[in-house]
Amino acid sequence: MVLAQLGGSISRALQQMSNATIIDEKVLNECLNEITRALLQADVQFKLVRDMSTNIKKIVNLGDLAAGHNKRRIIQQAVFNELCKMLDAGKPSFTPKKGKPSIVMFVGLQGSGKTTTCTKYAYYHQKKGWKPALVCADTFRAGAFDQLKQNATKAKIPFYGRRMATFSGSRYSVMVLPRWPNEIASDPVKIAVEGVERFKKENCDLIIIDTSGRHKQEAALFEEMRQVSEATKPDLVIFVMDSSIGQAAFDQAQAFKQSVAVGAVIITKMDGHAKGGGALSAVAATKSPVIFIGTGEHMDEFEVFDAKPFVSRLLGMGDLSGFMDK
Amino acid sequence: FSSMFHSIAGKANLEKTDLQPALKALKDRLMTKNVAEEIAEKLCDSVAASLVGKKLASFTRISSTVQSAMEDALVRILTPKRSIDILRDVHAAKEQGKPYVVVFVGVNGVGKSTNLAKVAYWLLQHKVSVMMAACDTFRSGAVEQLRTHARRLQIPIFEKGYEKDPAIVAKEAIQEATRNGSDVVLVDTAGRMQDNEPLMRALSKLIYLNNPDLVLFVGEALVGNDAVDQLSKFNQKLADLSTSPNPRLIDGILLTKFDTIDDKVDPPFSSIYCLSEVGAALSMVYISGAPVMFVGCGQSYTDLKKLNVKSIVKTLLK
Numbered sequence: 017m018v019l020a021q022l023g024g025s026i027s028r029a030l031q032q033m034s035n036a037t038i039i040d041e042k043v044l045n046e047c048l049n050e051i052t053r054a055l056l057q058a059d060v061q062f063k064l065v066r067d068m069s070t071n072i073k074k075i076v077n078l079g080d081l082a083a084g085h086n087k088r089r090i091i092q093q094a095v096f097n098e099l100c101k102m103l104d105a106g107k108p109s110f111t112p113k114k115g116k117p118s119i120v121m122f123v124g125l126q127g128s129g130k131t132t133t134c135t136k137y138a139y140y141h142q143k144k145g146w147k148p149a150l151v152c153a154d155t156f157r158a159g160a161f162d163q164l165k166q167n168a169t170k171a172k173i174p175f176y177g178r179r180m181a182t183f184s185g186s187r188y189s190v191m192v193l194p195r196w197p198n199e200i201a202s203d204p205v206k207i208a209v210e211g212v213e214r215f216k217k218e219n220c221d222l223i224i225i226d227t228s229g230r231h232k233q234e235a236a237l238f239e240e241m242r243q244v245s246e247a248t249k250p251d252l253v254i255f256v257m258d259s260s261i262g263q264a265a266f267d268q269a270q271a272f273k274q275s276v277a278v279g280a281v282i283i284t285k286m287d288g289h290a291k292g293g294g295a296l297s298a299v300a301a302t303k304s305p306v307i308f309i310g311t312g313e314h315m316d317e318f319e320v321f322d323a324k325p326f327v328s329r330l331l332g333m334g335d336l337s338g339f340m341d342k
Numbered sequence: 343f344s345s346m347f348h349s350i351a352g353k354a355n356l357e358k359t360d361l362q363p364a365l366k367a368l369k370d371r372l373m374t375k376n377v378a379e380e381i382a383e384k385l386c387d388s389v390a391a392s393l394v395g396k397k398l399a400s401f402t403r404i405s406s407t408v409q410s411a412m413e414d415a416l417v418r419i420l421t422p423k424r425s426i427d428i429l430r431d432v433h434a435a436k437e438q439g440k441p442y443v444v445v446f447v448g449v450n451g452v453g454k455s456t457n458l459a460k461v462a463y464w465l466l467q468h469k470v471s472v473m474m475a476a477c478d479t480f481r482s483g484a485v486e487q488l489r490t491h492a493r494r495l496q497i498p499i500f501e502k503g504y505e506k507d508p509a510i511v512a513k514e515a516i517q518e519a520t521r522n523g524s525d526v527v528l529v530d531t532a533g534r535m536q537d538n539e540p541l542m543r544a545l546s547k548l549i550y551l552n553n554p555d556l557v558l559f560v561g562e563a564l565v566g567n568d569a570v571d572q573l574s575k576f577n578q579k580l581a582d583l584s585t586s587p588n589p590r591l592i593d594g595i596l597l598t599k600f601d602t603i604d605d606k607v608d609p610p611f612s613s614i615y616c617l618s619e620v621g622a623a624l625s626m627v628y629i630s631g632a633p634v635m636f637v638g639c640g641q642s643y644t645d646l647k648k649l650n651v652k653s654i655v656k657t658l659l660k
């Protein structure tokens with residue numbers, strides 16, 4: 017995984033600094049430049065990187081450091097802390113409790129991995145003795161109903177949704193599209209509410225709502241998402257983000273947060289080559305923690321995310337317990 | 343800054359040092375458009391090479407000479423080396439009594455299936471008969487997704503359900519199309535990560551076994567630094583994992599989700615690293631030599647466009 021590569025270049029930069037006999041402004045700047053470069057190549061937002069660099073310079077005021085202080089250690093600790101800060105949303109996300117009904121809604125850009133991930137999330141909890149259920153509120157994407165239904169069937173998780181109904185016979189006119197006029201439009205808000213009601217009655221303790229992919233440039237799509245959220249009152253909204261996303265990550269994540277109460281982030285496709293810097297942007301933009309990562313297409317390719325070990329790994333520095341904030 | 347605009351008309355031959363400031367400025371400008379640094383650098387080197395030793399026409403500025411040399415270089419890169427006139431190639435195949443076969447490949451979730459449907463719609467508009475082949479036999483709902491598009495567009499679909507070998511399904515689909523006289527077969531494939539060896543091998547098998555007319559790489563405009571890696575690894579793996587001595591590589595690029603990208607950039611900071619689809623397009627074309635055949639810009643059938651080389655070059659140098 018390429019996170020290791022990113023960690024490699026950052027720890028190399030720190031190492032080079034360690035090799036220098038005297039640590040002065042120039043050495044610090046060189047080190048920070050290297051780190052900046054590595055983070056930008058990992059798609060971390062430009063502004064975040066710049067802020068981090070400024071913060072470190074502020075913390076590590078070389079002139080103020082009395083002789084005898086271990087400058088290297090101070091710089092390393094500052095880098096570590098700043099990266100943790102970027103990944104740490106400050107407060108933990110809402111955590112559902114077993115046996116107590118919770119509603120969790122998944123949102124995100126088109127193709128980011130929502131449908132796959134909400135099944136993984138359900139499956140993960142089911143194995144721990146929960147009674148999860150899946151609701152398909154994506155009435156737009158072709159095959160969305162079947163996709164979630166097949167996933168749910170495989171995992172033996174109860175499922176609610178409605179297949180798109182179609183007018184038969186009439187020749188379909190393609191010119192006036194966006195939302196398929198010859199099909200009886202299903203209302204995602206209505207389906208979501210029906211699903212939630214049914215599974216509440218059936219005493220499910222984790223009701224998971226899958227929604228269509230959307231992007232901030234189309235206001236109507238955001239409005240639909242807001243309505244689903246308003247009608248179902250989720251306890252937690254999870255923003256699902258693809259690890260390969262570039263600089264657009266921050267703005268898109270922020271726009272989602274402004275429309276619905278995003279409370280947690282899941283980063284998908286971490287099995288790929290992408291450096292996953294979008295994760296840092298998503299946390300910064302939504303002020304929500306990353307709770308899981310997706311590491312493959314299969315149901316069980318799903319891991320709990322933990323910021324501090326993640327950063328240690330990012331820095332390629334092994335055990336950093338001595339480094340962490342006391 | 344102003345020194346860049348000095349006229350050195352009348353000076354003998356251009357030297358590299360004369361060009362340096364203008365080239366540096368140009369390189370930075372390309373990078374603000376998300377052209378990968380490495381590629382911007384190479385472009386500048388080739389422009390320098392083409393100008394060193396030449397005489398500057400009288401009363402021209404170095405900056406404009408450099409600019410127009412760069413313009414030529416960009417147009418050269420972006421102008422397809424092979425025919426991208428699919429309709430003509432379709433007709434040529436038809437005359438030989440064969441269906442024209444397009445395989446859509448790419449990483450997970452970029453928009454292969456949706457844009458396959460848009461290409462089908464575009465072909466229908468041009469009176470070409472199309473058949474879809476459901477060769478994503480892995481991802482849940484993939485067959486039903488394609489079936490929905492086929493039903494909406496009222497075109498035939500060849501499907502064999504899930505868990506079948508996609509290479510074989512594609513082969514049977516092409517045989518079926520030959521029988522029923524379809525002009526084009528559009529082959530959908532499962533998304534896969536460029537580093538996933540077994541899946542890349544399976545793709546290579548599908549392509550080797552069916553020798554399609556066009557291998558179309560689908561990439562999304564949202565992608566960051568991974569864009570070039572995705573494309574170059576697909577190419578490399580298709581070459582390395584092929585059992586054939588003359589492996590097929592990627593012939594063309596389809597870039598999706600242009601509508602999810604903001605063009606405007608907040609000037610002081612984000613500009614340098616802000617993703618601009620234009621630069622991603624250039625990097626991808628540069629790295630693979632494959633042209634951008636289509637651009638996807640929305641979720642309905644009509645949201646498919648062609649890349650305009652002139653306007654791209656203009657944007658890059660703006």
Ligand SMILES: Nc1nc2c(ncn2[C@@H]2O[C@H](COP(=O)(O)OP(=O)(O)OP(=O)(O)O)[C@@H](O)[C@H]2O)c(=O)[nH]1
Binds near residue numbers: 124128130288535
């Ligand atoms: N390799 C890999 N693929 C993944 C992962 N998560 C999801 N995918 C794949 O990404 C593609 C898109 O996933 P979906 O779950 O359909 O995405 P979505 O966000 O529901 O898409 P829309 O509903 O169309 O917006 C599928 O091919 C998934 O199998 C992951 O962690 N690793």
Ligand SMILES: Nc1nc2c(ncn2[C@@H]2O[C@H](COP(=O)(O)OP(=O)(O)OP(=O)(O)O)[C@@H](O)[C@H]2O)c(=O)[nH]1
Binds near residue numbers: 126127229449450600
């Ligand atoms: N906004 C926007 N969305 C798009 C575009 N093209 C595709 N999509 C959406 O992206 C999501 C994924 O599209 P698919 O066609 O299923 O992607 P895929 O590459 O076939 O996915 P897998 O087969 O799972 O790897 C869907 O929600 C599409 O509607 C586009 O140009 N713009």
Ligand SMILES: [Mg+2]
Binds near residue numbers: 132154157226227229
């Ligand atoms: Mg989905």
Ligand SMILES: [Mg+2]
Binds near residue numbers: 454456
């Ligand atoms: Mg697909």
